[in-house]
Amino acid sequence: MVMPGDDFHFTIGFDHARFKVEFMYSLMVSINLPFAPWSINKYKGEISRVSRRDKQYCLRTDKYAERNGRETERSHGEILHASELLKLYDEKLIPL
Numbered sequence: 001m002v003m004p005g006d007d008f009h010f011t012i013g014f015d016h017a018r019f020k021v022e023f024m025y026s027l028m029v030s031i032n033l034p035f036a037p038w039s040i041n042k043y044k045g046e047i048s049r050v051s052r053r054d055k056q057y058c059l060r061t062d063k064y065a066e067r068n069g070r071e072t073e074r075s076h077g078e079i080l081h082a083s084e085l086l087k088l089y090d091e092k093l094i095p096l
Contacts, residue, residue, distance in 0.1 A: 013028040 009030070009032040011028075011030045013030070015026045015028070017024045
């Protein structure tokens with residue numbers, strides 16, 4: 001079961017009030033139990049959301065890798081073409 005770290009909360013509160021001549025003090029303690037049976041749907045939703053996000057990241061990564069591969073092949077072709085032109089320039093135009 002996936003339990004995100006920010007789901008467990010423990011808070012303490014203190015409050016006071018004055019009623020005419022009496023004072024009232026209150027102390028509150030609050031605990032969020034993320035492992036409670038009624039919160040299982042929350043974690044199932046979180047798991048599916050993280051799974052969808054992971055798939056999106058994988059698709060995006062594949063797209064970037066494909067684009068970079070195409071750019072690398074194009075750059076390699078340009079370098080080969082430039083080296084062939086340089087070779088022809090040295091052999092045909094200015095033979096030494």
